[in-house]
Amino acid sequence: MPCNGTPSTRRYDWDALDETARAALLARPAQVVAQRTREAVAALLADVQARGDEALRDITARFDGVDLAGFEVGADEFAAAHAAVPAALREAMEQAAARIEAFHRAGMVQPYALETAPGVVCERVIRPISRVGLYVPAGSAPLPSTALMLGVPARLAGCREVVLCTPPRRDGSADPAVLVAAQLTGATRVFKLGGAQAIAAMAYGTGSVPKCDKLFGPGNGYVTEAKQQVAQGGVAAIDMPAGPSEVLVIADAGADAEFVAADLLSQAEHGPDSQVLLLSDDDALIGRVQAEIDAQLAKLSRADIARRALSASRLVRVPSLREAFAISNRYAPEHLILALRDPRAWLDSVEAAGSVFLGDYTPEALGDYCSGTNHVLPTSGAARAYSGVSVASFQNFVSVQSASRAGIAAIGGCALTLARAEGLDAHANAVSLRMGREAA
Numbered sequence: 001m002p003c004n005g006t007p008s009t010r011r012y013d014w015d016a017l018d019e020t021a022r023a024a025l026l027a028r029p030a031q032v033v034a035q036r037t038r039e040a041v042a043a044l045l046a047d048v049q050a051r052g053d054e055a056l057r058d059i060t061a062r063f064d065g066v067d068l069a070g071f072e073v074g075a076d077e078f079a080a081a082h083a084a085v086p087a088a089l090r091e092a093m094e095q096a097a098a099r100i101e102a103f104h105r106a107g108m109v110q111p112y113a114l115e116t117a118p119g120v121v122c123e124r125v126i127r128p129i130s131r132v133g134l135y136v137p138a139g140s141a142p143l144p145s146t147a148l149m150l151g152v153p154a155r156l157a158g159c160r161e162v163v164l165c166t167p168p169r170r171d172g173s174a175d176p177a178v179l180v181a182a183q184l185t186g187a188t189r190v191f192k193l194g195g196a197q198a199i200a201a202m203a204y205g206t207g208s209v210p211k212c213d214k215l216f217g218p219g220n221g222y223v224t225e226a227k228q229q230v231a232q233g234g235v236a237a238i239d240m241p242a243g244p245s246e247v248l249v250i251a252d253a254g255a256d257a258e259f260v261a262a263d264l265l266s267q268a269e270h271g272p273d274s275q276v277l278l279l280s281d282d283d284a285l286i287g288r289v290q291a292e293i294d295a296q297l298a299k300l301s302r303a304d305i306a307r308r309a310l311s312a313s314r315l316v317r318v319p320s321l322r323e324a325f326a327i328s329n330r331y332a333p334e335h336l337i338l339a340l341r342d343p344r345a346w347l348d349s350v351e352a353a354g355s356v357f358l359g360d361y362t363p364e365a366l367g368d369y370c371s372g373t374n375h376v377l378p379t380s381g382a383a384r385a386y387s388g389v390s391v392a393s394f395q396n397f398v399s400v401q402s403a404s405r406a407g408i409a410a411i412g413g414c415a416l417t418l419a420r421a422e423g424l425d426a427h428a429n430a431v432s433l434r435m436g437r438e439a440a
Contacts, residue, residue, distance in 0.1 A: 012317065034221075048200035064170075073179060081174070082183075100370075104391050119408075127398060133236070135166075135198055136217060156394075163202060165193040189210075214239070227241070240376075250339065251285055270309070277315075277331070289315065293310070332378075
């Protein structure tokens with residue numbers, strides 16, 4: 001049960017909750033409507049698969065409020081976008097893209113080869129995924145930063161074709177900043193399509209939109225569900241479950257309440273299905289953060305959206321910071337902020353998180369835009385097994401092996417023993433024939 005609360009946030013004492021209440025406290029909002037979402041998305045995917053562009057036009061008119069004769073962005077609209085984007089914004093995007101490229105280039109995996117036995121060489125070679133589909137949300141707010149986060153590593157990977165979908169505005173155009181960001185990264189084709197229908201178009205292919213091998217990008221619960229369904233159906237691979245945004249802050253008594261509240265609100269304003277959590281071992285800090293949230297909320301242009309997100313958010317008193325990390329690892333947040341006096345000393349305690357932000361002067365917003373790390377991250381607890389987008393996400397890693405006559409003589413006996421133990425005579429025969437030829 002909550003200790004107390006305000007219209008915007010509720011406070012809880014972890015030690016006062018039983019296991020059922022703890023599980024409910026850590027439940028994501030999207031989980032409540034999962035079945036309804038699954039059914040709606042399945043129907044939409046089937047419609048696009050069956051009717052192609054005709055379905056896309058109907059769905060876009062219904063959900064985006066615009067009738068589009070065509071979906072692909074042409075040269076004229078790109079030119080208009082460049083004219084509409086202020087020079088300062090373009091420069092900021094160029095600077096962010098440069099840092100994203102520098103960070104991601106440094107982490108690129110290299111091919112390698114190794115002689116595992118005399119005459120036996122094993123290698124791993126790297127190949128770009130041929131055609132990838134990027135989804136850039138623009139529902140309640142356009143996200144040109146997402147175009148950079150996806151497009152830059154796709155370019156570094158060497159993908160032959162990069163298809164990007166972003167929702168149309170009411171006037172039928174795409175957001176100019178998103179278009180400029182797409183061109184900065186070298187996206188091949190851009191389409192004005194949003195929501196689960198964009199995922200369906202890139203997964204199945206239509207008369208206008210090419211079928212893609214792998215789909216990337218964050219989105220709301222419907223977009224995430226669409227990605228999971230096409231992946232489960234073997235239609236297209238996906239990067240990860242990347243749905244409604246979330247942040248968890250672990251703060252000690254010395255944390256700046258104003259900073260912490262601002263970080264919580266920066267995620268809450270993403271959408272009504274976002275979730276923010278604060279874990280602290282200090283009651284006074286929680287009280288100050290609660291007051292700051294209410295004070296800052298009143299000044300936000302997206303206050304209504306943030307307020308709805310805060311209704312599913314929590315301020316939690318924990319008995320110790322060590323317990324806070326145990327809870328965080330259980331929750332596996334997309335973003336984890338350590339508002340601690342010695343945050344790096346606690347970094348080894350982090351087992352599951354999409355991205356970690358150390359100290360009072362590292363707001364999550366830096367990672368969203370321009371620090372260089374990627375903001376397309378696993379959500380809904382998927383950080384236990386998934387990682388954020390990197391260049392490797394856009395590549396295939398192919399193993400290669402070669403054996404000489406001496407090589408099969410050296411390791412063939414090992415293969416024969418294992419094949420016979422498994423009762424696979426054809427396997428054994430494929431090896432023994434070659435060993436016999438070499439002996440002869």
